[in-house]
Amino acid sequence: MSDELDALKAALRTAPVPDPAAKAAALRLAMDNFDRLQASTDALRPKEDHPARVGFLQRTKAMLMAVKTKPVLAATTSVAALLVGFVVILPLVGHGPLPQAQKPVVSEAPEALIATPEAAKPLAPAADKAVTLQDTAPALKAAPAARATLGEEAPAGIVADMPAPMPEPMVQPVPNTEAFANADANPVKVTAEAPVSTFSIDVDTASYAVVRSSLNAGSLPDPAAVRIEEMVNYFPYAYPAPPQGQAFRPTITVMPTPWNPNTRLVNIAIQGALPDVATRPPLNLVFLVDTSGSMEDANKLPLLKQSLALLLAQLRPEDQVALVAYAGAAGEVLPPTSAAEHAKILAALDQLAAGGSTAGAQGLELAYQVAGSMAASGEVSRVLLATDGDFNVGIDDPQALKDFIAKKRDSGVYLSVLGFGRGNLDDATMQALAQNGNGTASYIDTLNEARKVLFDQLTGALYPIADNVKIQVEWNPAQVAEYRLIGYETRALQREDFNNDKVDAGDIGAGTQVTALYEVTAPGSPALRNDPLRYGSAPAVQGSAELGYLRLRSVAPGAADSSLQETPIVPGMPVTNDTRFAAAIAGFGQLLTGGKYLGDWGWDQAIDLALASRGSDAFGYRIEAVNLMRMAKALAAQ
């Protein structure tokens, strides 16, 4: 070894002695965190005297009991946030295709809340549900005294006191830390009381793919993972195209409700224009790829590489691609490169390897920075975030991240999220990111799905034609006594938000379709669920044959103000296979979430309706759905 190296080595070897106080503090912190982690895990680890699948309520109770006994928990500032984590994740416990489903199941893996209180902090939709439980947080804070009385539930305390618990490593289940965004099903509304229904469109399709991956893995999906509008919108429909110069066109079809002879379904279909693809503006794409350790599985990083390679084939020389990886050692893997240089881009993709922890926030900042440097006027810039949603490092403050994305959204850079793999899919965060970033969230479980999202429907996925699309329907009480919006629970807007351009909503991509379904009940119908009021409730004005009035508000990409499109809702459009199939899928989604409003209508009817209305189905998406229904029927019968 040379003198220079020796000198450097000698200098390096004489590292300063650590400060004893700092060491003690660090060790204490480590132990505190260890206890906290164990506290949340112990409470969820099934006991031997329980069957592997205990009831939902029982488990909830056990968990809350355990939480009460943990002084550590109360001592942290994040009690409320942790509870939010519970709320989002709880419905999942005991469901879902756990990664170990294929292995002999030794014990369930209800460790949902151990690792991701961060990730599950209230990002957008999840926050709605969280509010109710936050109130209980102060009560928990007061509870540390209870600890001593509950010996069995207490955490492994001081080292000397207690034999250390040592679950066999082989039995240790892989923690399932998935979190889904959902809200309770929309209730039936009485037109006389609330005639106006307002929501944002939802062009995501992630929920359908998650449902499919669960069913294919042999278990019914968690109801919280089912968002009916995303299932309906997964399928391509041949709705009438908008006239030249218009961004989109609504088509309203009124049809009998398959599951209730006394109500009608109103299908509001919006078809986005397909601008001339040949003259599309150049695209600037930044692939932001999660290379954290959790991405190692075959259905994550390797599938992601194949998917992005598929996408490349669709790009043109004037398009630019950059690659940013985020994980332990992150950074710009590939500077902005012309899409013509396939070999270079593929080589960079190939180099990505999983390892390290996830720091999504820094990765996002860097990706936006790169996207900003690529943008020229008239070009479309988009960050494509590919992740399994494991955002558990780096987001110190989810609200700040949300704000950050919302701010970038105003700068014109779009964000789309591609979800991969199961096990710690953080659907809630993905949804929140895509919703705030003016993008779509898709879940990619197979290469086929990658082809659908990134090859067949690339134009729609990457070119917005209308931003901030909001739908408002005013129902006519003379024709509609009650109505119910099917799905869109996480997209509800306040009535006054409709005219407020500051309130963000979904965007429509080129050539895509969005469908919304209402189930409406006429006055005097035997299907009415609410009795008329004895007092008040003004008699409906007779005369108009309109069921209601549809208002659509949208912002042209790059424009400042929204424009309004209005159409009366009248019966008369012919019922097509497309509308019938959409109804079948809506029924499918409702069956997966309990089917409260379906009466006797069940799996067989849903399958028959979908089969009968599948049309030409060139890609086989619809027949796949039928087979998923058959699978769900079999699983539900178990």
Add this chain to the structure above:
Amino acid sequence: MACVKPIVMLMDTPDETLATAAAGGDRSAFALLVERHYDRIYGLAYRLTGQRAEAQDLAQDICAGLPVKLRHWRGEARFTTWLYRVVVNAAHDLRRRQAVRAKAGIGWGDWEIARQDEIAAQVEAQDWLAQAMSRLPIELRDTVALVLGEEMTQAEAAVVLGLSEGTIAWRMSEVKKRLRAMAAEDAR
């Protein structure tokens, strides 16, 4: 508590056994493990950052995150190798955050200028080691910290950094070249 299998933790229990037990919820194993390795974590953190305060903070962050990190412990590598990787990754994250902050800091007015000056002064006050280290590019610095500082073989360092052994060998020869150039420059 289900599946309680008390094992006796001795001072000479291998790291890997302790780590597996700790990952499974064994508190005493975890305590022993962090106690045993704190100095190592701090040492590498210092060699990577070159600043005591920063190394101290980094070591604390790593200790705090270790319980969760251990969930990913699969026993596939030696524990120290795994731990070194954790430290190196944490140091990278820290640098990235600092880079973002430094960029955001430009134009923040007097307070920020004063702070930047202070940092510059600190750097100047450091000895030859800091001089030499700070003149090496970051990836060379990491390699040096592991190979010279932690006395790892090039193969071990390659595993920690997720690189090939050849890359490490090349980097070390590069380090030698640069140190020589620095020495020549200083002599002038």
